[in-house]
Amino acid sequence: MTTLKAKLHDDLTAAIKARDELRSSTLRLTLSAIAYEETAGKSARELSDDEVLKVIAREAKKRREAAEAFDTGDRPEQAERERAEGELLAAYLPKQLSDEELTAIVADAVAVAKAGGAEGPKAMGAVMKIVKPKVDGLAEGSRVANEVKRLLAG
Structure with missing residues (x-):
C-alpha cells in the first residue's frame, strides 16, 4: 500500500473512532474512488502516490463544483457541506500556486x-x-x- 493511501486509511480509522461523520464519510468516498481507479482497466493494479494525489485532486474539484451548483440552486446547507469536504481533501494535496x-x-x-x-x-x-x-x-x-x-x- 502506498504511503498516502495508508495515511488515508489511518485517518479514516481515527475519524471513525472519533465519530467524526464528515471526515469519515469524505475519506470513505475518496478511498472508494481510489479503489475504483485501481480496478478500472484491463487488470487491477495499485496506484502510486502521484496517482492517488490525482484522484484526491479530482475529488476535491468535484466538491468545489458541487458547492457552486448548490449555491446556484439556493441550497446553502449542501453547499457548505461540499465546501467542508473540499477543504478536508485539500489538506492532502500539495500547496497550490498563488x-x-x-x-x-x-x-x-x-x-x-x-x-x-x-x-x-x-x-x-x-x-x-x-x-x-x-x-x-x-x-x-x-x-x-x-x-x-x-x-x-x-
Missing part, C-alpha cells in the same frame, strides 16, 4: 513560445506544453488555461 506565481510561470512560457515563433491565440498549445509539466498538481488546469489566454491576448 496567482502571482502562476502568472510568472505562464509569462516565462509565453516568452519562450513567442521566441520560438508562436503568435496570438494559436500559440495556446505551445505555451500549455511548456507550462503543464511545471504546474502539474500545483494549479488546476482551468486556472492555467485562463491565465495563458489572458497573457496571450494582452
